[in-house]
Amino acid sequence: AQKITQTQPGMFVQEKEAVTLDCTYDTSDQSYGLFWYKQPSSGEMIFLIYQGSYDEQNATEGRYSLNFQKARKSANLVISASQLGDSAMYFCAMREANSGTYKYIFGTGTRLKVLA
Amino acid sequence: GAVVSQHPSRVICKSGTSVKIECRSLDFQATTMFWYRQFPKQSLMLMATSNEGSKATYEQGVEKDKFLINHASLTLSTLTVTSAHPEDSSFYICSATGQGGNQPQHFGDGTRLSIL
Numbered sequence: 245a246q247k248i249t250q251t252q253p254g255m256f257v258q259e260k261e262a263v264t265l266d267c268t269y270d271t272s273d274q275s276y277g278l279f280w281y282k283q284p285s286s287g288e289m290i291f292l293i294y295q296g297s298y299d300e301q302n303a304t305e306g307r308y309s310l311n312f313q314k315a316r317k318s319a320n321l322v323i324s325a326s327q328l329g330d331s332a333m334y335f336c337a338m339r340e341a342n343s344g345t346y347k348y349i350f351g352t353g354t355r356l357k358v359l360a
Numbered sequence: 361g362a363v364v365s366q367h368p369s370r371v372i373c374k375s376g377t378s379v380k381i382e383c384r385s386l387d388f389q390a391t392t393m394f395w396y397r398q399f400p401k402q403s404l405m406l407m408a409t410s411n412e413g414s415k416a417t418y419e420q421g422v423e424k425d426k427f428l429i430n431h432a433s434l435t436l437s438t439l440t441v442t443s444a445h446p447e448d449s450s451f452y453i454c455s456a457t458g459q460g461g462n463q464p465q466h467f468g469d470g471t472r473l474s475i476l
Contacts, residue, residue, distance in 0.1 A: 288469045288470060291465070291467075346457070
């Protein structure tokens, strides 16, 4: 079974509009972390935002916010005021414990295209 | 912010050559480093996890003798693709985390490997 599910292979958004990228996860751990990364066409992975399983507040970083709904096991990324430079692949990832260390599992990604 | 340097960024070589890729954490001590492989338009596939001073933990299906990983210090891990063949052509990307489970992964810029 998929541990991280991103159901939107591609999304379009008009410049200056907000967009939500979906991510659901599956874990039996009580302590886990959720991350979003951006991968432009150049290939590098850029860390955007982090949400801990015990965090009561939704994480925010500038134009990025994470809509964390623990009971639904969802961690959607909201990008406000989209810019052309936001066009990229976006990956949701979960950190889970793995034999005394940590392991990160990535979703299949969502390709976002911002339209002028 | 934390910086991870990956070198080289691009390699083109003949079949049968061994290729070494370096991953360095420049401004923090990386207790754990991860090596990923990414096929075009796909997600990151974890190959192995390496902790400083110990043997790497390989994911199922990843050949240990093919992909040699060394994590000799807290700032350097290397991946050697031995006797590379065209099917090993891919985008390889490393990441590093510091101590503490809530640390995000910091990624290198990746290495695009092309075997002729």
